[in-house]
Structures are given as C-alpha cells and as structure tokens.
Amino acid sequence: MTRSGKKRVDNGGDGRARPGRRPTIREVSRLAGVSHMTVSRVIRDLDLVQPETRARVHKAIADLGYVPDRAAGSLASRRTGFIALMLPTLTNTNFAAVAHGLTDALRLADYDLLIAYTEYSVSEEERQLKNLLARRPEAMVLTGSMHSRAAAKMLLASGIPVIEIADLPRQPLEHAVGFSNYEVGRTAARYLIDKGFERIGATASSNEGDVIDHRGEERMRGFEDELKRSGRPPELVLRHGHAPVSFDHGVAVTPLLLEKRIDAVFAVSDLSAVGIVMECQRRGVAVPEQLSIVGFGDFEIGREINPALTTIHVDFHALGLRTGRLILDLLPPGAAHAPEIVDVGLTLVERASVRGAK
Amino acid sequence: MTRSGKKRVDNGGDGRARPGRRPTIREVSRLAGVSHMTVSRVIRDLDLVQPETRARVHKAIADLGYVPDRAAGSLASRRTGFIALMLPTLTNTNFAAVAHGLTDALRLADYDLLIAYTEYSVSEEERQLKNLLARRPEAMVLTGSMHSRAAAKMLLASGIPVIEIADLPRQPLEHAVGFSNYEVGRTAARYLIDKGFERIGATASSNEGDVIDHRGEERMRGFEDELKRSGRPPELVLRHGHAPVSFDHGVAVTPLLLEKRIDAVFAVSDLSAVGIVMECQRRGVAVPEQLSIVGFGDFEIGREINPALTTIHVDFHALGLRTGRLILDLLPPGAAHAPEIVDVGLTLVERASVRGAK
DNA sequence: GGGAAACTTGTTAACGTGCACATTCTAGCG
DNA sequence: CGCTAGAATGTGCACGTTAACAAGTTTCCC
Numbered sequence: 001m002t003r004s005g006k007k008r009v010d011n012g013g014d015g016r017a018r019p020g021r022r023p024t025i026r027e028v029s030r031l032a033g034v035s036h037m038t039v040s041r042v043i044r045d046l047d048l049v050q051p052e053t054r055a056r057v058h059k060a061i062a063d064l065g066y067v068p069d070r071a072a073g074s075l076a077s078r079r080t081g082f083i084a085l086m087l088p089t090l091t092n093t094n095f096a097a098v099a100h101g102l103t104d105a106l107r108l109a110d111y112d113l114l115i116a117y118t119e120y121s122v123s124e125e126e127r128q129l130k131n132l133l134a135r136r137p138e139a140m141v142l143t144g145s146m147h148s149r150a151a152a153k154m155l156l157a158s159g160i161p162v163i164e165i166a167d168l169p170r171q172p173l174e175h176a177v178g179f180s181n182y183e184v185g186r187t188a189a190r191y192l193i194d195k196g197f198e199r200i201g202a203t204a205s206s207n208e209g210d211v212i213d214h215r216g217e218e219r220m221r222g223f224e225d226e227l228k229r230s231g232r233p234p235e236l237v238l239r240h241g242h243a244p245v246s247f248d249h250g251v252a253v254t255p256l257l258l259e260k261r262i263d264a265v266f267a268v269s270d271l272s273a274v275g276i277v278m279e280c281q282r283r284g285v286a287v288p289e290q291l292s293i294v295g296f297g298d299f300e301i302g303r304e305i306n307p308a309l310t311t312i313h314v315d316f317h318a319l320g321l322r323t324g325r326l327i328l329d330l331l332p333p334g335a336a337h338a339p340e341i342v343d344v345g346l347t348l349v350e351r352a353s354v355r356g357a358k
Numbered sequence: 359m360t361r362s363g364k365k366r367v368d369n370g371g372d373g374r375a376r377p378g379r380r381p382t383i384r385e386v387s388r389l390a391g392v393s394h395m396t397v398s399r400v401i402r403d404l405d406l407v408q409p410e411t412r413a414r415v416h417k418a419i420a421d422l423g424y425v426p427d428r429a430a431g432s433l434a435s436r437r438t439g440f441i442a443l444m445l446p447t448l449t450n451t452n453f454a455a456v457a458h459g460l461t462d463a464l465r466l467a468d469y470d471l472l473i474a475y476t477e478y479s480v481s482e483e484e485r486q487l488k489n490l491l492a493r494r495p496e497a498m499v500l501t502g503s504m505h506s507r508a509a510a511k512m513l514l515a516s517g518i519p520v521i522e523i524a525d526l527p528r529q530p531l532e533h534a535v536g537f538s539n540y541e542v543g544r545t546a547a548r549y550l551i552d553k554g555f556e557r558i559g560a561t562a563s564s565n566e567g568d569v570i571d572h573r574g575e576e577r578m579r580g581f582e583d584e585l586k587r588s589g590r591p592p593e594l595v596l597r598h599g600h601a602p603v604s605f606d607h608g609v610a611v612t613p614l615l616l617e618k619r620i621d622a623v624f625a626v627s628d629l630s631a632v633g634i635v636m637e638c639q640r641r642g643v644a645v646p647e648q649l650s651i652v653g654f655g656d657f658e659i660g661r662e663i664n665p666a667l668t669t670i671h672v673d674f675h676a677l678g679l680r681t682g683r684l685i686l687d688l689l690p691p692g693a694a695h696a697p698e699i700v701d702v703g704l705t706l707v708e709r710a711s712v713r714g715a716k
Numbered sequence: 717g718g719g720a721a722a723c724t725t726g727t728t729a730a731c732g733t734g735c736a737c738a739t740t741c742t743a744g745c746g
Numbered sequence: 747c748g749c750t751a752g753a754a755t756g757t758g759c760a761c762g763t764t765a766a767c768a769a770g771t772t773t774c775c776c
Contacts, residue, residue, distance in 0.1 A: 022494075022517065024762055035726050040764065050724065065515040070492045071438060072762035074429040075731045079764095090454040099448055103475075112489065115473050117461075131470065134428045136380075157423040159380065247662045278662045301659055304605045304636045382732055393756045398734065408754065430732035433761045437734095 023064040032060035043068055074136065081110060083327060084137035086128060087117045088213070089244055094297050094316040095143075098165065101320020102141065109328055111138070120211045120243040126151050133158050139327045144176060145169030146214045161330040161337075165323055166316075167215045168343060175330070177323045177342040181215045184312050185222025187348055188266040188294050193230045195356050197264035197292065200227060201236030203253045203276075204268035205243045213243035216268040219296060223266055236262055250275020254283070263291060264354065270295035270302045270311055277305055277353065288355040298349060307352030314346050381422040390418035401426055432494065439468060441685060442495035444486060445475045446571070447602055452655050452674040453501075456523065459678020460499065467686055469496070478569045478601040484509050491516050497685045502534060503527030504572040519688040519695075523681055524674075525573045526701060533688070535681045535700040539573045542670050543580025545706055546624040546652050551588050553714050555622035555650065558585060559594030561611045561634075562626035563601045571601035574626040577654060581624055594620055608633020612641070621649060622712070628653035628660045628669050635663055635711065646713040656707060665710030672704050 017027055025043075029036040034053060041049050042057040049057070060066070074080040083106060087095045103113055114137055116128040125142075129151050132140065140155060144164035147155070155162045155173055162174040167181050185202075192200050204220050205213055224234040238260075240253050250272035257265055257276070267273035273295030280287050287293060287307055295302055295311040302309035322342055330337055350357045375385055383401075387394040392411060399407050400415040407415070418424070432438040441464060445453045461471055472495055474486040483500075487509050490498070498513060502522035505513070513520045513531055520532040525539050543560075550558045562578050563571055582592040596618075598611050608630035615623055615634070625631035631653030638645050645651060645665055653660055653669040660667035680700055688695055708715045 020517075026762080036762090037727085037764080038725060041725090044764090048724065053724085065512070067488065067491045067512070067516075069433075069494055069762055071429045071432040071494060072731090073764070075427075075433055075733085076762080076764035078731070080429060090448060090457055091451050093449050093451070096448040096454060100475075112493070113473070115471070117458075130425065133425045135470070136427055136429060154423070154425070158425075159378075247658055251662065274659070275662060278664060281664045300605055301632070304609065304633060305663075306636060306639045384732080394732090395734080395757085396755060399755090402734090406754070411754085427732055430761090431734070433763085434732080434734040436761070 022069070023066045025066070025068065028057065028060045028064055028066050031064060032057045080136045080138060081112055082114045082135055082137040083111050084114045084116070084132040084135070084140045084142075086125065086132065086140070086142040087115065088120045088143060089117050090115070092244060093299060094314075095166075097316040098320040098323075101317040101322075102324045103320075104317075105321045105324020106327065111327075120213055122146075122148060122210050122212060124210075129154055138331055139163065141165055141323055141327075143167065143215070144172070144178060145218075146212070147173070161327065163323055163326060165319060167218060168341065172339065172341060175326060175337075175340045175342075177319060177326060177344065179314050179319075179344055179346050180222075181218035182222035182225075184296055184314075184346055185219040185224070185266070186226040187222075187312060187346065188219075188296070189223045189226035189230075191348055192264045192266065192292070192294065192354070193226070193232075195264070195292070195354060199236060199261055199263045200232060200266075201238060201257060201260065201262035201264070202266040202268070203238045203240060203250070203257070203272060205241050205245050205249065206239035208242060211242050213245075213268075216243065216245075219268055236260060245269050245272045247271050247275035247278070250277075251279045254279040257291065258283070258285065264294070265291065266294045266296075268296060270297040270299040270309060273309055273311070273353075274299075274301055274305055277307070277309065288353050288357070292354040294354060303351075310351045310354045310357060311349050312346050313349045315344060319344050380427070381424045383424070383426065386415065386418045386422055386424050389422065390415045438494045438496060439470055440472045440493055440495040441469050442472045442474070442490040442493070442498045442500075444483065444490065444498075444500040445473065446478045446501060447475050448473070450602060451657060452672075453524075455674040456678040456681075459675040459680075460682045461678075462675075463679045463682020464685065469685075478571055480504075480506060480568050480570060482568075487512055496689055497521065499523055499681055499685075501525065501573070502530070502536060503576075504570070505531070519685065521681055521684060523677060525576060526699065530697060530699060533684060533695075533698045533700075535677060535684060535702065537672050537677075537702055537704050538580075539576035540580035540583075542654055542672075542704055543577040543582070543624070544584040545580075545670060545704065546577075546654070547581045547584035547588075549706055550622045550624065550650070550652065550712075551584070551590075553622070553650070553712060557594060557619055557621045558590060558624075559596060559615060559618065559620035559622070560624040560626070561596045561598065561608070561615070561630060563599050563603050563607065564597035566600060569600050571603075571626075574601065574603075577626055594618060603627050604629045605633035605636070608635075609637045612637040615649065616641070616643065622652070623649065624652045624654075626654060628655045628657040628667060631667055631669070631711075632657075632659055632663055635665070635667065646711050646715070650712040652712060661709075668709045668712045668715060669707050670704055671707045673702060677702050 025036045025039050029039045039057050042054050116132055118125040126148055139161045141163045144167035164172055164176045166178045168176050168178045202223050204216050224237055227234045238256055241249050254276050273293050276293055277287055295309050298311045298313035302311050383394045383397050387397045397415050400412050474490055476482040484506055497519045499521045502525040522530055522534045524536045526534050526536045560581050562574050582595055585592045596614055599607050612634050631651050634651055635645055643649055653667050656669045656671035660669050
C-alpha cells in the first residue's frame with residue numbers, strides 16, 4: 001500500500017469514489033493497489049510497466065469504467081492533441097475531402113481535428129480563430145489566402161505552425177499546401193482560347209460585404225488576365241449571387257450567358273457548371289455544340305452527367321493527407337522548420353462539355 | 359499592488375513573463391494591477407467589474423496578446439463547452455447540413471462542436487467514442503441506431519445527455535431526434551405500388567463485415583415489408599458495393615435493373631438514384647417511361663437533373679437545429695429531463711422521375 | 717560476491733483556470 | 747458618526763493529469 005492520507009484534508013484525492021463524478025486516475029490506482037503514475041503509464045502505453053501490474057490496472061480501469069480526462073492531461077503535458085482546421089464550409093465535398101485526408105494522416109499519431117467553418121465570412125473567421133486558439137491546438141490549418149490583420153497577428157503570436165491550404169498565397173503566413181487558383185483561371189482561359197472560341201465568358205459569385213470567396217476571386221483574376229493577354233475584353237465575366245455557389249447559381253446564370261451569346265464559359269465551380277448544363281438541357285441548348293463549359297474542382301457529379309464535364313482537377317484528399325504529413329514533420333519539438341510551400345498542382349481534365357475536345 | 363511572492367517558490371506563478379510560453383491570466387492581472395480573478399471575471403463577461411478596471415484589464419489582454427486556455431478553464435469549472443458529434447461521414451452533404459444546423463443552434467451559447475466520423479465502421483465508432491469521451495463533452499450526438507454493447511455502456515456511464523439522430527431507434531439509448539428510416543422505405547414502396555407498377559425493385563449497398571449502413575438497411579427493411587404485404591416478392595431488392603453509396607453505385611447497378619426488367623426502383627440514396635438516371639440517359643433508356651426512380655435524401659442535385667428526381671425529403675438542417683435546441687434545454691444542471699423523442703417527419707416529393715406523377 | 721546498470725514503481729510539484737469564500741470599499745441612513 | 751448592506755475585488759485551493767526526479771528491486775558481469 002502506498003497511498004497515505006496525511007497531507008490531504010478531506011477531499012477524494014486519495015482515491016475514494018465520489019458520487020456523481022467520473023472516476024479519476026487516483027481511484028483506479030487505489031483499486032489496482034498501485035500509484036497513480038503507474039496507471040498513467042499503463043494508459044499511455046509507455047511499456048515500462050510489468051505485465052501483471054498492467055493487467056491489474058487494466059482490470060481496475062474496466063471495472064470502474066474509467067476514461068482519462070484529456071483536459072487535465074493537456075494541462076499537465078502542455079500538449080492538447082488538437083489540430084485546428086478552419087474551412088469556409090463543410091457542405092462542399094472537396095473541403096470535406098480535405099478534412100478526411102487530414103484525419104487519415106493524423107489518426108495514427110492520435111491527434112484530433114477541431115473543425116470550424118466561416119461560411120465565407122471574414123468577421124466570422126476572426127471570431128472562430130480566437131475560439132480555436134483558446135483550445136490550444138498544436139497546429140492551425142486554414143484556407144488561404146486573405147486574413148484580417150488581427151487574424152494574422154493572433155496566428156503569429158500563437159507560436160504554433162500555421163498552414164494555409166487550398167490556395168498558395170503570394171505572401172504565406174508560414175507554411176502552405178495548395179495550388180494556385182490564379183493559375184486555375186489562366187489554364188481555363190488558355191484552353192478555351194486555344195480551342196478557338198470567340199465569345200469567352202466566366203461566372204462567379206459577386207463578393208459583397210463580409211462574405212467573400214477569395215479563392216474563387218483568384219480564379220477569376222487569372223482568367224481575366226489571360227483573356228486580356230489574348231486581346232479579348234474581360235467584360236463577359238459575370239458576377240451573380242453570393243458564395244458559396246451551387247447548382248442553382250448555374251441555373252440562374254444561364255439566361256445571362258445565352259443573352260450575351262457566349263459560346264464558351266468557365267464556371268468558378270463544377271457545381272455551378274453542372275447547373276448550367278442542366279438548364280441548357282431544359283432549354284434545348286446543345287452542350288457543347290452551342291455552349292461549351294469548363295468547371296473547377298472535379299466534383300464527382302461532373303463525371304456522371306451527360307455530357308461529362310470538362311474541369312480542372314485538384315486532388316483535395318491528397319492535399320489533406322499532405323498537410324497532415326507536413327504537420328507530423330513539424331510537431332516534434334526542436335526541429336525549427338523553414339517555411340514549406342507545397343504545390344499539389346492541378347490538371348485539366350478534358351471531357352465532353354467542350355466542343356472539339358479530343 | 360496586490361501580488362506577493364512570499365509563498366511561491368521560483369516559478370512564474372506571480373505573473374512574471376516566461377519566455378516561449380503564452381501569457382497566462384496571472385501575467386495579465388499583474389500588468390493590469392489586479393488579481394487574476396478580476397481578469398477571469400472580465401474575460402467571462404460577468405459584469406461584476408467596474409468599467410475602468412475592466413478597461414485596464416482589456417488593455418493588458420491586448421498588449422500581451424493573451425488568449426485564455428480553455429483546457430485549464432475546463433478543468434477548473436468542469437465544463438468543457440464541447441458537444442460531441444459522431445457521423446458516418448462528412449462527405450455527405452446531408453450529414454454536413456446536420457453539423458451546420460447544430461452549430462447554428464449552439465453558437466450563441468458558446469459551445470464548440472467536436473466532430474468525429476466512422477466511415478460506417480462499427481469498430482471505428484467504438485474507438486472514436488472513447489476518444490470523444492476523453493474530451494469530456496457535455497452532450498453526445500450520434501447517428502442511431504445500432505451501437506455495440508461496449509459503446510452503449512460507455513455512453514450510459516458517461517453521465518451526459520446522449521442524443522441519437524437521423525434514425526429513430528426502436529430502443530433509444532436516451533433522447534432521439536430523427537425520423538423512421540423504416541417508414542421511408544414503406545412510403546417509397548407504397549407510392550410505387552399505388553402507381554400500379556408491377557416489377558418493383560430497390561438498390562442498396564451490401565453490408566459486409568465491419569462496414570454497415572444501418573439506416574439504409576432500415577429503409578430496405580421497410581421497403582421489403584411493404585412489398586410483401588402487397589403480395590410482391592422482395593427478390594428485386596438488389597445489394598451491391600459497400601457504403602457509402604454515391605453516383606457510381608447507381609451507374610454500376612443500372613445494368614442489373616435492366617436485366618431484371620424492373621420498371622420502378624427505390625434507391626437507398628438520391629446519389630445512387632442520380633447515377634441511375636445518368637446511366638439510363640447514356641443507354642437510351644427513357645426515364646420515367648421505361649424506368650421510374652425514387653430516391654432518398656432530397657439532395658440538391660436531384661432537383662436539377664432531367665427529369666427531376668422524385669425523392670423522400672428530410673430536413674437535415676432543421677434536424678441539426680432541433681438537436682441543438684434540445685441540448686440547450688438539457689444542459690442547465692438540475693433539470694432531469696425525461697427522454698425526449700422528436701420525429702422530424704418525412705415528405706415524399708413528387709417530381710418527374712416516376713411515370714404518372716402529378 | 718560486489719557493484720553498476722537496467723528495470724520497475726513511487727513522490728511531489730506543477731499546468732492555468734474557476735469556485736467558494738473572505739476582505740475591502742462605498743454609500744446610505746438614523 | 748457609526749453601522750450596515752451591497753458592490754467590488756482578492757485569497758487559497760481544487761480540478762485530474764503528467765514531468766521530473768527519487769527510490770527500490772532485479773539482473774548481469776567480472
């Protein structure tokens with residue numbers, strides 16, 4: 001017997017069960033007849049405990065239904081096991097794929113993801129950020145690239161690795177894993193120009209007030225710049241509705257496309273592009289004969305519709321995985337990594353929604 | 359000046375800045391010339407602090423870039439501010455909508471969502487559950503209805519409200535907010551029977567090993583039972599692939615449907631149903647003339663395709679909201695609520711994918 | 717057989733905050 | 747002017763765990 005009651009006054013610190021409360025490590029230790037540190041070692045699988053002792057402890061844990069309290073553990077060890085992830089929205093399967101990829105990479109190392117989403121609102125990002133930091137995550141993953149001054153300051157002051165994903169910012173805060181949305185726009189434009197289209201347009205959301213899709217905006221910038229370079233006016237780039245765009249965005253924008261006699265359009269997202277295809281079907285407008293369409297994101301649905309959607313593909317699950325692996329590199333203390341910028345690249349996937357596709 | 363160093367030995371407990379560490383509440387209090395409790399009161403907005411003092415504290419907080427440590431706060435107050443949510447997957451927009459609804463309801467009360475997902479794996483559910491409970495959430499939300507014995511035991515022992523969602527289990531663990539998947543299946547079957555179809559089929563995933571879509575299975579049970587009741591053999595209920603099903607499930611299953619000369623089919627999910635529609639388009643099979651289709655979930659894409667998809671609608675965002683509100687009712691201590699079972703209902707949405715629709 | 721190394725277990729003191737209670741200050745009143 | 751109620755602020759400790767170090771035991775080798 002090792003426990004003693006001499007110093008403690010009258011609380012349950014010596015391992016007596018307390019009604020209405022979850023059992024603690026001390027109660028387990030008492031039941032198993034060991035010190036609480038031995039229990040702690042068994043829990044964390046530190047392999048320093050004799051098999052028989054370990055068995056006794058495991059039995060006590062099972063008998064009491066003991067579940068360790070990670071908040072207490074975090075406080076003592078200064079390691080929370082949290083990785084924070086801030087996304088614009090969860091309702092976008094590509095962002096959800098990022099979350100899946102991240103978890104897949106981090107699961108083995110026993111990290112938990114702490115997910116927040118901003119609904120594309122800048123002020124909400126700041127609020128959520130403070131919230132997340134209060135949970136002391138060991139790394140912060142957020143969608144690049146625009147953050148408020150205050151947000152950037154908080155991130156830097158936090159002292160944890162910061163990884164911007166899904167866009168490669170011109171001035172990364174620290175690390176970044178993503179691709180160039182600007183380049184996405186340029187690629188789409190060049191493709192349509194090379195195919196010989198004349199009236200080339202694009203559709204995106206209009207960014208009003210607090211709700212801004214920075215990455216979509218980057219794609220449009222790249223698209224417009226490439227258009228200008230080929231001597232075409234960028235006046236056929238249409239803004240409509242607000243982020244996040246979905247199928248109905250494409251549906252709503254279709255009459256405008258037709259009215260402006262656009263013959264090839266780049267949509268800020270596959271979802272919008274699919275909406276355009278569907279609305280064209282209903283209006284008897286032939287795709288791609290009368291209207292060619294390029295999307296972005298390579299959403300599953302784009303592969304299934306008729307005609308299948310030409311799009312720009314980014315492997316978001318791999319992006320999440322890569323981010324997770326970067327974090328695992330970064331976290332062991334000591335190794336003061338230089339900022340790492342990983343470009344996961346992008347691929348134009350030619351399918352049938354553009355006239356003259358191979 | 360209130361601080362004193364008499365009892366403390368040599369650590370930073372009296373509020374001296376410590377290099378490489380985030381500032382603590384005591385450093386703030388020292389800078390502001392107050393006790394740490396006053397700072398704590400200011401942070402938590404308890405309205406017991408004089409305006410000038412409060413201002414001084416706020417300035418100190420800003421100067422130091424102080425962010426409270428919720429892990430420490432959780433330990434002291436025994437309230438973590440976490441609500442745990444366990445889902446099969448995030449890549450399903452309906453489940454994502456539940457998460458959104460939950461956050462919307464809980465945001466104001468300053469709760470954070472702790473999300474885990476199981477990929478439909480039973481063993482993974484148990485693993486994740488233990489993980490989540492170690493974070494001491496104040497309530498646990500999980501998708502009903504099948505849980506392992508061990509899981510159920512852990513949940514009961516946790517002493518927190520448990521809310522099963524998305525299916526109303528026959529034997530709820532405690533509270534439940536959802537709908538009857540069995541009834542979904544029956545409704546679909548009755549609808550197709552009433553429309554006068556003869557060769558009525560259904561498609562779902564086959565549940566092998568550890569990966570099981572219990573809720574989809576319930577829908578199939580209901581469907582089969584209603585079919586039998588009408589004297590039809592349930593042999594046209596096809597199982598194929600594994601959960602989660604998506605568009606390609608429908609694509610893959612279409613040749614089987616045609617081969618079996620099925621003239622009306624209920625798909626376990628809209629995504630599969632959309633896949634069937636698309637594959638029929640490619641094969642020149644007319645929908646609904648040659649094959650009628652009913653889905654489940656009322657996913658956005660189903661409204662956009664041609665023909666638009668008849669489906670069974672459940673308001674998942676509202677489901678999340680309702681769950682959040684239930685939690686807010688449950689959490690104030692004292693009020694020992696009786697188990698609450700909320701049926702959010704379901705609606706059959708008639709669209710053009712079924713022959714003879716209004 | 718003696719000593720060091722390796723293994724196993726234990727003791728004590730943080731970790732950063734909130735609760736319960738104590739103390740100080742202020743205003744109001746007879 | 748002294749007393750009291752209430753507001754404002756402070757003190758001490760507990761929350762449940764892990765780090766750091768200490769101590770006891772066994773093993774191994776010359």
